[in-house]
Amino acid sequence: MPSKTHVQTTINGEQVDFLCEPRQSLLEVLRDVIGLTGSKEGCNDGNCGACTVVFDGRIVTSCLVLGVEAAGKEIGTIEGVASGSTLHPVQAAFLEGAALQCGICTPGFIVASKALLEQNPNPTEHEIRFWLANNLCRCTGYDKIVRAVQDAAVRMQEA
Amino acid sequence: MATTEYARNVVLSSKEYDVVGTRPVRPDGADKVTGRALYGADFNASGLLHGKVLRSPHAHARIKSIDTSKAEAHAGVLAVVTNKDLPSGVDGGVRDLQRNVLAADKALYRGHAVAAVAATSPHEAEEAIALIEVDYEVLPAVLTVQEAMAEGASILHDDLRTDEGGVKGDKPTNVAEHFRHDLGDIEKGFAESDVIVEREFNTATVHQGYIEPQVASALWNTDGRVHVWCSTQGAFPVRDEVSRVLGISESRVRVTPMEIGGGFGGKIPSYIEPVCAVLSKKAGRPVKIVMTRREVFEGTGPTSGSHIKIKVGADNQGNIKAAHAYLAYEAGGFKGSPVGAASQCVFAAYAIPNQAIDGHDVVVNKPKTQAYRAPGATNAAFAMETVVSELAEKLGIDPIDIRLRNVPKEGTRRAHGPAFPRIGCEEVLQAMKDHPHYSAPLDGPNQGRGVSIGYWFNVGFKSACTISVNPDGTISLIEGSTDIGGSRASISMQAAEVLGIRAEDVHPTVVDTDSVGYTDVTGGSRTTYATGWAAYNAAEDVKKQMIERAALIWDVDADSLEMVKGVTRSKTDSELKMTFKELAAELNNTGGTIIGSGSLDAGGLGTGGGSFAGNIVDVEVDPETGKVSILRFTAVQDAGKAIHPSYVEGQMQGGSVQGIGWALNEEYYMSDDGTMTNSSLLDYRMPTSLDLPMIDTVIVEVPSPSHPFGVRGVGEANIVPPPAAVAHAIHNATGVWMDRLPMNPAAVMKANWSK
Numbered sequence: 001m002p003s004k005t006h007v008q009t010t011i012n013g014e015q016v017d018f019l020c021e022p023r024q025s026l027l028e029v030l031r032d033v034i035g036l037t038g039s040k041e042g043c044n045d046g047n048c049g050a051c052t053v054v055f056d057g058r059i060v061t062s063c064l065v066l067g068v069e070a071a072g073k074e075i076g077t078i079e080g081v082a083s084g085s086t087l088h089p090v091q092a093a094f095l096e097g098a099a100l101q102c103g104i105c106t107p108g109f110i111v112a113s114k115a116l117l118e119q120n121p122n123p124t125e126h127e128i129r130f131w132l133a134n135n136l137c138r139c140t141g142y143d144k145i146v147r148a149v150q151d152a153a154v155r156m157q158e159a
Numbered sequence: 160m161a162t163t164e165y166a167r168n169v170v171l172s173s174k175e176y177d178v179v180g181t182r183p184v185r186p187d188g189a190d191k192v193t194g195r196a197l198y199g200a201d202f203n204a205s206g207l208l209h210g211k212v213l214r215s216p217h218a219h220a221r222i223k224s225i226d227t228s229k230a231e232a233h234a235g236v237l238a239v240v241t242n243k244d245l246p247s248g249v250d251g252g253v254r255d256l257q258r259n260v261l262a263a264d265k266a267l268y269r270g271h272a273v274a275a276v277a278a279t280s281p282h283e284a285e286e287a288i289a290l291i292e293v294d295y296e297v298l299p300a301v302l303t304v305q306e307a308m309a310e311g312a313s314i315l316h317d318d319l320r321t322d323e324g325g326v327k328g329d330k331p332t333n334v335a336e337h338f339r340h341d342l343g344d345i346e347k348g349f350a351e352s353d354v355i356v357e358r359e360f361n362t363a364t365v366h367q368g369y370i371e372p373q374v375a376s377a378l379w380n381t382d383g384r385v386h387v388w389c390s391t392q393g394a395f396p397v398r399d400e401v402s403r404v405l406g407i408s409e410s411r412v413r414v415t416p417m418e419i420g421g422g423f424g425g426k427i428p429s430y431i432e433p434v435c436a437v438l439s440k441k442a443g444r445p446v447k448i449v450m451t452r453r454e455v456f457e458g459t460g461p462t463s464g465s466h467i468k469i470k471v472g473a474d475n476q477g478n479i480k481a482a483h484a485y486l487a488y489e490a491g492g493f494k495g496s497p498v499g500a501a502s503q504c505v506f507a508a509y510a511i512p513n514q515a516i517d518g519h520d521v522v523v524n525k526p527k528t529q530a531y532r533a534p535g536a537t538n539a540a541f542a543m544e545t546v547v548s549e550l551a552e553k554l555g556i557d558p559i560d561i562r563l564r565n566v567p568k569e570g571t572r573r574a575h576g577p578a579f580p581r582i583g584c585e586e587v588l589q590a591m592k593d594h595p596h597y598s599a600p601l602d603g604p605n606q607g608r609g610v611s612i613g614y615w616f617n618v619g620f621k622s623a624c625t626i627s628v629n630p631d632g633t634i635s636l637i638e639g640s641t642d643i644g645g646s647r648a649s650i651s652m653q654a655a656e657v658l659g660i661r662a663e664d665v666h667p668t669v670v671d672t673d674s675v676g677y678t679d680v681t682g683g684s685r686t687t688y689a690t691g692w693a694a695y696n697a698a699e700d701v702k703k704q705m706i707e708r709a710a711l712i713w714d715v716d717a718d719s720l721e722m723v724k725g726v727t728r729s730k731t732d733s734e735l736k737m738t739f740k741e742l743a744a745e746l747n748n749t750g751g752t753i754i755g756s757g758s759l760d761a762g763g764l765g766t767g768g769g770s771f772a773g774n775i776v777d778v779e780v781d782p783e784t785g786k787v788s789i790l791r792f793t794a795v796q797d798a799g800k801a802i803h804p805s806y807v808e809g810q811m812q813g814g815s816v817q818g819i820g821w822a823l824n825e826e827y828y829m830s831d832d833g834t835m836t837n838s839s840l841l842d843y844r845m846p847t848s849l850d851l852p853m854i855d856t857v858i859v860e861v862p863s864p865s866h867p868f869g870v871r872g873v874g875e876a877n878i879v880p881p882p883a884a885v886a887h888a889i890h891n892a893t894g895v896w897m898d899r900l901p902m903n904p905a906a907v908m909k910a911n912w913s914k
Contacts, residue, residue, distance in 0.1 A: 021282070023282065031200075031201075036194075037194070037197070037200075037201040038193070038194020038195065039194070040198070040200070040370075040371065040420070041200060041372070041449070042370040042371060042372065042420075042452070042840070043452040043839065043840045044451060044452065045452065045839055045840070045841070047839060047840035047841045048370055048452075048840050050370055050371075077194070078193065078194035079193070079194050081193070081194075082193055087189075087192065087193070091192040091193065092192075094192050095184055095185075095188040095189065095192050096184055097805075098182070098185070098645065098803075098805035098806055098808075098809055100188070100191055100192065101421075101643065101644035101645060101806070101809055101813065102369070102370075102371070102418075102419060102420050102421045102422075102643050102644060103187075103191035103192075103196055103418065103420070104198060104369075104370045104371040104418075104420025104421060105370050105420075106191055106192060107194045110192060125853075128848070129847075129848040129849045129851075130849055132847075132848045132849075133847040133848055133849040134847075135848070136370055136840060136845060136847065137370070137848075138367075138368050138369055138370055138421050138423070138813070138817070138845065139421055139643075139644055139809070139813045140809055140812060140813050140816075141809075141812035141813045141814075141815055141816030141817075141846075141851065141854045142812075142816070142846075142847075142848040142851055143808075143812045143851075143853050143854045144805070144808075144809060144812070145848070146848065146853070147853075
């Protein structure tokens with residue numbers, strides 16, 4: 001077994017230390033080393049978006065980032081989206097708008113949608129579809145997801 | 160809060176409900192938007208080992224020997240298994256299942272599981288499978304039904320003989336079955352026809368494409384019981400399959416269904432569950448296997464590619480006089496394609512007096528095909544609907560009018576035997592015709608509009624449910640249907656309606672196979688229908704017992720009481736009444752809580768009449784590249800009664816988009832040696848948000864004659880019409896009739912050049 005590297009990083013605002021092998025992806029570290037299983041593995045090659053996390057302000061597919069690359073970075077996962085027991089407006093809009101069916105892609109969509117609305121508080125339908133094109137959903141046909149992001153934009157502006 | 164505008168339902172039900180038809184938040188929603196919901200891959204257990212499966216690099220090969228000694232000696236490895244670790248002497252169906260989960264003497268497709276390893280980390284397991292030495296004798300592969308049916312074709316199974324209506328053939332073949340359904344006299348019908356259209360179609364193998372790969376964990380415990388945790392559409396069917404593959408009784412297997420990340424039919428069969436179990440038996444520790452995406456494509460059921468010929472004759476008024484269908488469907492490496500279901504759907508949207516349908520189930524060197532949302536029907540509808548649209552054009556009849564002219568109704572006889580009960584085909588077509596989309600102008604060159612209709616059954620099958628009443632007036636509902644798309648909500652709402660409580664007062668839990676009665680798969684458009692019905696029965700049982708308890712408390716005859724909208728009251732004494740909550744609070748002091756149960760077999764394949772779905776679609780075809788863009792899409796479907804309209808719309812939208820993917824992009828792109836060359840989600844091109852417009856929905860409600868609320872299952876019919884509707888729209892944009900799926904840019908350009 002290859003020797004492990006000590007990595008110090010920040011996840012959802014908390015300082016986290018972990019040991020990982022150089023070959024382990026950030027997704028594997030989040031899920032199997034740290035126990036944050038909210039980020040999902042759908043393809044492990046960056047094409048489905050179920051493992052989307054925020055990485056120093058940018059959204060990335062965590063399966064394409066190595067665990068050791070997290071050193072000194074700020075990571076945001078689905079577990080950090082809600083504030084305590086209060087859902088983020090994006091989560092509330094997905095939930096109330098029936099924008100999930102099986103729910104496996106939902107964490108990735110919520111992380112990506114929140115990042116979009118933080119950059120662009122009033123996106124057009126096309127901008128939403130373009131931004132979310134790296135997140136695959138096989139259940140919904142995207143209609144209710146796009147509507148939920150539109151709804152969340154309104155909620156965030158009203159807040 | 161922003162509001163969403165919903166299309167008005169076309170409601171034909173005259174009944175009013177309090178809970179049914181509303182849109183409450185789903186009970187499992189909070190966990191699913193916060194990342195807390197536990198799916199198969201999120202399972203962990205003390206001492207958990209990680210398994211990997213070695214898969215055949217050849218599409219067709221004899222396995223001469225397997226040497227696992229180097230893998231066994233690899234660091235971290237605790238167990239290695241092959242087919243020899245499964246019990247022998249099982250009967251035919253179980254033998255195929257065993258040989259699919261671990262190949263015996265032959266690998267029948269590239270990706271066929273050959274051996275498996277359990278190790279202390281997935282990386283060590285992956286290193287170890289690379290050390291297994293397999294001596295293959297590579298054989299020629301057959302990859303399409305035409306190749307497999309050709310004279311002199313390479314034979315997959317030396318002992319396979321064609322079943323011709325129950326009579327076995329006498330020579331080796333790849334055609335597992337040929338059957339024929341007849342109605343009337345097709346020769347006479349074609350002779351009476353003024354116009355006949357006859358066309359031939361080919362459709363590619365496609366995958367269900369659920370985002371969560373298959374995953375399973377198993378512990379073979381020291382007490383001899385096997386516990387399986389997996390993502391499945393049916394915990395009980397997995398229990399039964401695992402017990403058969405392992406040669407132990409069902410009660411020795413306990414299956415705990417984790418949350419499931421999509422299935423669409425593909426997560427009904429077992430693949431890695433029994434493999435985890437035998438690895439666990441050898442290693443003495445729990446074992447988990449998570450498939451990679453490539454394994455999902457190469458090693459799990461896609462649905463059939465097909466070769467279809469349709470011939471339809473009609474008189475000058477558009478009355479269809481006769482129709483013949485030739486359906487040849489890929490079964491993959493083992494027999495059992497959905498051609499039987501296809502044969503019962505191909506002409507379902509038409510009342511045709513003279514019909515014949517020939518079906519062929521054909522083994523090919525691809526993964527064993529599995530159900531995919533209305534299995535078999537989409538291929539068949541693509542062919543039939545395209546022919547009907549061409550017929551309408553030839554006769555100068557509006558394409559919806561020709562369908563209305565031949566519409567099936569209650570009593571319409573079908574070629575495979577039964578007649579339809581009350582169905583909503585006509586209402587769906589009428590709703591399409593009335594929709595503003597159908598009369599809206601197109602606004603540019605190279606654009607076209609298409610329509611089509613499709614049918615799928617409402618399977619009944621078995622479901623069970625128990626309900627216990629809590630002192631605060633809520634109920635706990637225990638059920639066995641894994642929830643893929645909001646069925647906890649639609650099942651809970653039916654119980655709430657019966658008991659006169661709010662949807663939010665029902666706490667549903669999907670439990671393991673030791674904890675609820677036998678429940679069939681979440682599939683066949685049956686869950687809201689049949690498990691909802693079991694919940695209805697359980698709620699009726701609770702209602703009866705609540706009335707009896709009130710009678711005990713008041714010391715009156717139970718027959719003098721009734722429960723209306725949750726209030727238990729005397730029919731004669733207006734003083735005697737208690738709300739559901741008040742009575743619930745008394746239960747623990749008057750004999751203990753009340754537990755109601757419901758269990759039923761809701762019928763077979765054709766129960767309740769099934770559901771029709773229709774589409775109107777506008778496309779634009781790029782004349783330079785052949786790329787087809789979907790401009791506008793309207794989905795119409797008969798839901799019987801929409802319990803939770805948002806999730807009915809969701810099924811319609813999701814099925815429509817899977818149908819669009821099937822129409823335009825998706826296919827197993829095979830090399831000549833049988834390798835799928837696009838086994839990633841980059842190259843197997845499923846629709847993204849950017850490829851699509853909003854999917855408008857119209858829910859039609861023609862109540863099912865059999866279900867207490869009139870529910871018709873809505874999960875599947877919606878995938879059936881899109882490919883034909885898109886093909887019709889492409890025709891109206893370009894003048895060509897497409898005869899293959901997918902209709903990707905290359906196919907559209909080729910068709911354009913040869914017109």
